Amino acid sequence: MDKFCINENYTLYEAIESIDENKSRMVVVTNDEGIVIGVLSQGDIIRALISGHTIYNRVNELLHPNFIYMHEHDIKKAFDIFKKKGITLLPIVDDSFCLKSIITMKDIYRYIENE
Amino acid sequence: MKKIMVLTGSRGEWGYIRPIMRLAKTRDDVKIILVVTNMHLLSSYGSSYKEIENDGFTIDYKINMSLDGYNHITHAKSLGICLMSLPDIIDVEKPDWVLLAGDRGEQLMGAIAASYTYTPVAHIQAGEVSGNIDGMARHAIGKFVHMHLASNNDAFIRLKKLGEESFRIFNVGAPQIDEMVQSKYTTIKELEDKMHVDLSKRYVISVFHPVTEQSSKAGTQAELLIKCLNEIDLQKIVILPNNDAGSTRVKDAIFNNRRGDYYIYSNLKREDYLGLLKNATFIIGNSSSGLLEAPTFCIPSVNLGRRQEGRCRGVNVIDVPFDEKMIKEAIDKAMSKEFRSYLDLNCKNPYGDGHSSERILDLLMNTKIDEKWIVKKLTY
Structure with missing residues (x-):
């Protein structure tokens, strides 16, 4: 799960590295308490760089706090959300927004195959 | 053709003036002279004069007035620069009216420049109570202007009590309501697609800003708010504060204490926000x-703490201090059917009906x- 997740104090550079490694086009961002506070996509990073930010800016200046999440791991529901929203990662969080797991495109493909 | 000279120095009063400017644009018997100054022209405050231009308005004059330093001394001295520039513009343009708004220092300079040149001057958002030096400026402006455009009855009465002649005072409502109306x-359907929140279920909107004088307490205040919200069985839509002092504490308090269904936004488009508010x-x-x-x-409004102290309010507002038990009671009241049906029958916006700009113009x-208009008499 580590490669899908970065701390809010990481730089854009580190976020890009993480996205490069996870091949999911986005990362989940947590704070020091391990609480999910947003997500950051490849597109967000490109937009940030175009508008004058540098790769050394911190991700907490740029992330979207209005991310899509689920409290329960429900792959069928997740499939609907992926389809409708075009997202590539879906964090599953507990009641206090600590990260429990992440649903990726891979999980979705597996679900489609089995259906 | 009448000429109205308008002065704006910050985003705050531009929100009052813009609806009037929009309306004036549709008429061919009025010409607006737009003078832009102070924070609008500063890059460190976002060069908001560009927003004015993007709204489709032409800036006629820019007065650069702000001395570097941003302390009380440079603030006072900067106002002098503003005052030095205004009479020359009035001399060239010879406006029929100078229209001021709000409570900022540059508006006071506008009032001085207009009244000393015997140019008719009117003041939007007159007679209200606001904090610190701005509150003093607002009532100082009131003494210099010929026409008071109050936004509610409370302000209307205060102006009378302050010795202003009745024929000068009008309760026109707040023009910033016009744009909202x-x-x-x-629509809820569009919002659901955009936001991924099930808006057919009930939800509460929370907007909490740190208060400048209490910025160190902002974190614990926000924590208390979130704690109370956690206990109610509604979805929570939270809008994060701007980057004022104490805002990081508020954000941390929200992120670290929320439980359950929270949807957090750093900002929302105005029409989206209003769509949400309408159905909250x-x-x-x-x-x-x-x-x-x-x-x-x-919509019921649970208003916490002192940030809105002194402002006129309707029957929808439930004021509470930062006390857990009292906040919970207020929330219960806000969520009750009885209060809602009471509001449906009795709630009116004390700031007007959305037609202020028409009345002002x-x-x-x-x-x-x-x-009679130019020579003022104080009734007391």
């Missing part, structure tokens, strides 16, 4: 939106200026 709201179960926090906008939709266009 006229603007299109995003109630709004909580300390945003002026609870006083100014929520009553138009008869009509007054300026139709008032015949004579000695």
Whole structure:
């Protein structure tokens, strides 16, 4: 799960590295308490760089706090959300927004195959 | 053709002036002279004069007035620079009216420049109570202007009590309500697609800003708010504060204490926000939106702490201090069917019906200026 997740104090550079490694086009961002506070996509990073930010800016200046999440791991529901929203990662969080797991495109493909 | 000279120095009063400018644009018997100054021209405050241009308005004059340093001394001295520039513009343009708004220092300079040149001058958002030096400036402006455009009855009465002649005072409502009433709201269906929140279920909107003088307490105040929200069985839509002192503490408190279904936004488009507000179960926090906008939709507003102290409010507002038990009681009241049906019958927006700009422009266009208007008498 580590490669899908970065701390809010990481730089854009580190976020890009993480996205490069996870091949999911986005990362989940947590704070020091391990609480999910947003997500950051490849597109967000490109937009940030175009508008004058540098790769050394911190991700907490740029992330979207209005991310899509689920409290329960429900792959069928997740499939609907992926389809409708075009997202590539879906964090599953507990009641206090600590990260429990992440649903990726891979999980979705597996679900489609089995259906 | 009448000429109205308008002065704006910050985003705050531009929100009052813009609806009047929009309306003036549709008429061919009035010409606006737009003078832009102070914060609008500073890159460190976002060069907001560009927003004015993007709204489709032409800036006629820019007065760069701000001395570097941003302390009390440079603030006072900068106002002098503003005052030095204004009479020359008035001399060249010879406006029929100077229109001021709000409570900032540059508006006071506008009042001095206009009254000393015997140019008729009117003041939007007159007679209200606001904090610190701005509150003093507002009432100083009141002494210099010839026409008071109060936004509510409370301010109207205060101006009379302050010795202003009755024929000069008009309760026209708040022009910033106009844009809200006229603007299109995003429909719930569109919002659901955009936001991924099930808006067919009930939800509360929370907007909490740190109060400058209490910025160190902002974190614990926000924690208390979130704790109370956690206990109610509604979805929570939270809008994060701007980057004022204490805002990081508020954000941390929200992120670290929320439980359950929270949807957090750093900012929302105005039409999206209004669409949400219109359908909310109630709004909580300390945003002026609870006083100014929520009553138009008869939405209960739980108002925390002192940020909105002294401001006129409708029956939809439930004021509470930062006390857990009292906040919970207020939330219960806001969520109760009885309170909601009471509001449906009795709630009116004290800041007007969305037609203020028309009233203001009509007054300026139709008032015949004579000695009675120009020579002020204090009634007390």
